[in-house]
Amino acid sequence: MPCELRTRLGSALLRRTWIRRFVHCGLTIVFQNGIIRLHEANCVPRFIPWWYNLMWKPVPTEIYQRRFRQFEKKRPRELQAALANLDRYLVALNQGAMPKQIQGGWLRPEPMDVVAITERGGGKREDGKNKGKGLVPIRMYAWPEIPAEILHLITIGDKRTQSEDIRFSEKFVRDRLKEQEESGTNN
DSSP states (O other): EEEEEEOOOHHHHTTTTEEEEEEGEEEEEETTEEEEEEETTTTTTTOOOOOTTOSOOEEEOOHHHHHHOOOOHHHEEEEHHHHHHHHHHHHHHHTOOGGGGOOOTTTEEOOOOOEEEEEOOBBBOOOOBTTTTOOOOOEEEEEEEETTTTEEEEEEEEEHHHHHHHHHHHHHHHHHHHHHHHHHHOO
């Protein structure tokens, strides 16, 4: 017996229809015309929040964390602008957009479905001036793993390390895909 919830979301989301199935708990969520329907099996508890397992999870690598600390000290304005753009990307993913559909002047496609999130257009400062003006170009390299809804934050770099960062990102994705193939899972 389906359970219906009505929600107020952005008009772009209201025009979409999507289905998520959670086999491990017998739950199917159908979103259509602004109505969320939960189709549950007998073993599922009555109350399961509709946002359960629908959020993309950012997972940083060790090199990302190390370089994040470096940029936090040496390029804090650029890092804040890039983080604002990373938030925009995550919001779009959580609203149901597919990774390849998201576009912006701050987003660059790279090989192996890696995206480079730049500092460009990273919002406004408190005094109303553009944060992106006069900033040194940096890029955050991320890979959206679609079936698992994980956003792997691979590395951060500037123009000086760009080719090395792209090669490292490609190797990261190849290794991750090889691990998935060997284990026989999509997660």
